[in-house]
Structures are given as C-alpha cells and as structure tokens.
Amino acid sequence: MTRIRVALVDDQALFRAGIRMLIESQPDLEFVGEAGDGAAGIALAASSAADVILMDIRMPVLDGIAATEAIVAASAGVSGPPRVLVLTTFDLDESAARAIRAGASGFVLKDAEPEFLLASIRTVHAGNAVIAASATRELLEHFAARAPQPVAPPSFETLTPREGEIFVLAAKGLSNTEIATREFLSEATVKTHISRILGKLGLRDRVQLVVFAYEHRLVD
Structure with missing residues (x-):
C-alpha cells in the first residue's frame, strides 16, 4: 500500500x-x-x-x-x-x-x-x-461581496454548454456522484468534465472552482 x-x-x-x-x-x-x-x-x-x-x-x-x-x-x-x-x-x-x-x-x-x-x-x-x-457560507459571501455585478471572464466562455452546466452544479457543492445521477452520466465522465473545466479556467481544484463561481457571480 x-x-x-x-x-x-x-x-x-x-x-x-x-x-x-x-x-x-x-x-x-x-x-x-x-x-x-x-x-x-x-x-x-x-x-x-x-x-x-x-x-x-x-x-x-x-x-x-x-x-x-x-x-x-x-x-x-x-x-x-x-x-x-x-x-x-x-x-x-x-x-x-x-x-x-x-x-x-x-x-x-x-x-x-x-x-x-x-x-x-x-x-x-x-x-x-x-x-x-x-x-x-461565510467564505462564499466573502468572495461574492467583491463582485457586485456578474462578470464572466474570457476563460469562462471557452467552456462547452455541457461543461457550463456541470460547472454550475459543482459550484453549488454537488459531488461527482450527485452530478452523475442528476445529469444521467457516469462518474468517470463527470470527473473528465471537471478536469477539463479546471484546466480551461486555470484552477487547481474544486475549492478554487467554487470561489471562482461566487467571485464572478456565476451562481446564485
């Protein structure tokens, strides 16, 4: 091991x-x-x-x-x-x-x-x-307070429609399993999408994805 x-x-x-x-x-x-x-x-x-x-x-x-x-x-x-x-x-x-x-x-x-x-x-x-x-909750409010108006950076526009949907679900805190069930996908497919999303947005992991989403007011 x-x-x-x-x-x-x-x-x-x-x-x-x-x-x-x-x-x-x-x-x-x-x-x-x-x-x-x-x-x-x-x-x-x-x-x-x-x-x-x-x-x-x-x-x-x-x-x-x-x-x-x-x-x-x-x-x-x-x-x-x-x-x-x-x-x-x-x-x-x-x-x-x-x-x-x-x-x-x-x-x-x-x-x-x-x-x-x-x-x-x-x-x-x-x-x-x-x-x-x-x-x-406090962390998300902290970052959301810094962006009074929705501002989608150019990198966000590189996401496909499907990646955009998965981005929103991940930003709301859904796990890969929950996203897979909701979107009728395999967990492996969801993991691949998350990896591509992180790569396109230049993010390291899910916590930065959540911060990115709330910072730019891309989710409620």
Missing part, C-alpha cells in the same frame, strides 16, 4: 507533537517532516516530497499564506503537486480567504475532531477540496 506523505508547518511545538502522533497512528499515512515557520516550510516541501502539507497561517519569519503561495508556484506544472491544507483557529477571516486565493486546497479548524482532520488529508490528496463546514 502506498502511503500518503504528510508534512506539518506550525510554530507550536506541542501542537506539532500531537499531530505527528495522530498521523503516525494511521496505516495509510506517513509523517515525513515538520517545520516551525513558513520559510522552513518551503524548504521542507522541497525536500520531503510530501503529498499533503498541513500549514498554519500565523507564524514567525514567513506566514502560512506566503509559504503556501511559494509552494504552489514552485509545483506549477509538476505531476502530483503537494496539496496544502491550511490550519486556522478561526472559522473565517481574511487570512483564510487569502490562503484559498494563494492556492490552498482548503482549510480546517485547529480544534476539529481528529477524524475530520484525517479525512480532510485523504480528501485533498484525492484532488478534492475541504472547507470547514461552519465557514462555507
């Missing part, structure tokens, strides 16, 4: 120790390193070949947003790039929203249940996005 390689970047030693023990208790996860600030986190991402990086936002030397942006930029065009899962103390603030913009695949609260954090790691590794459930 190929294990998911997980790295952790957080400035609290006690918190790092707890997360390390949690990761090491899972047969399908491998803890590959830790760092105490964003600059060290960038170096860790380059040396550890981590699949998923758990990233704190507020840290000394370099914060988690800047570190996330650097890690995402460095992995552009790389096959199987690391996914960044942001750890935050608050349901939603400007920093969490900025982390999503920087390329994070989602965020979870530091006080989340261990099972939820573990599930989130597996989810982002599979290429999906995770947003703390309590913050989803």
Whole structure:
C-alpha cells in the first residue's frame, strides 16, 4: 500500500507533537517532516516530497499564506503537486480567504475532531477540496461581496454548454456522484468534465472552482 506523505508547518511545538502522533497512528499515512515557520516550510516541501502539507497561517519569519503561495508556484506544472491544507483557529477571516486565493486546497479548524482532520488529508490528496463546514457560507459571501455585478471572464466562455452546466452544479457543492445521477452520466465522465473545466479556467481544484463561481457571480 502506498502511503500518503504528510508534512506539518506550525510554530507550536506541542501542537506539532500531537499531530505527528495522530498521523503516525494511521496505516495509510506517513509523517515525513515538520517545520516551525513558513520559510522552513518551503524548504521542507522541497525536500520531503510530501503529498499533503498541513500549514498554519500565523507564524514567525514567513506566514502560512506566503509559504503556501511559494509552494504552489514552485509545483506549477509538476505531476502530483503537494496539496496544502491550511490550519486556522478561526472559522473565517481574511487570512483564510487569502490562503484559498494563494492556492490552498482548503482549510480546517485547529480544534476539529481528529477524524475530520484525517479525512480532510485523504480528501485533498484525492484532488478534492475541504472547507470547514461552519465557514462555507461565510467564505462564499466573502468572495461574492467583491463582485457586485456578474462578470464572466474570457476563460469562462471557452467552456462547452455541457461543461457550463456541470460547472454550475459543482459550484453549488454537488459531488461527482450527485452530478452523475442528476445529469444521467457516469462518474468517470463527470470527473473528465471537471478536469477539463479546471484546466480551461486555470484552477487547481474544486475549492478554487467554487470561489471562482461566487467571485464572478456565476451562481446564485
């Protein structure tokens, strides 16, 4: 069994120790390193070949947003790039929203249940996005408030009518299974459409698709 390689970047030693023990208790996860600030986190991402990086936002030397942006930029065009899962103390603030913009695949609260954090790691590794459930509405409102009028960028016009329909359903939070059932398609076909949509729009994953949709007022 190929294990998911997980790295952790957080400035609290006690918190790092707890997360390390949690990761090491899972047969399908491998803890590959830790760092105490964003600059060290960038170096860790380059040396550890981590699949998923758990990233704190507020840290000394370099914060988690800047570190996330650097890690995402460095992995552009790389096959199987690391996914960044942001750890935050608050349901939603400007920093969490900025982390999503920087390329994070989602965020979870530091006080989340261990099972939820573990599930989130597996989810982002599979290429999906995770947003703390309590913050989803606030996150969408945050981005929607920035676009008072619908503005469809040129890249959106490159979608086929069918891709446009699937885009809207995905932006509303429907899973591949739910979209497949609703549109009478196979899940494999839906997955292919989602991949093409992300490619055409220059997006990394579903969380950026949702942000894109609400930011440009392409869904209600």
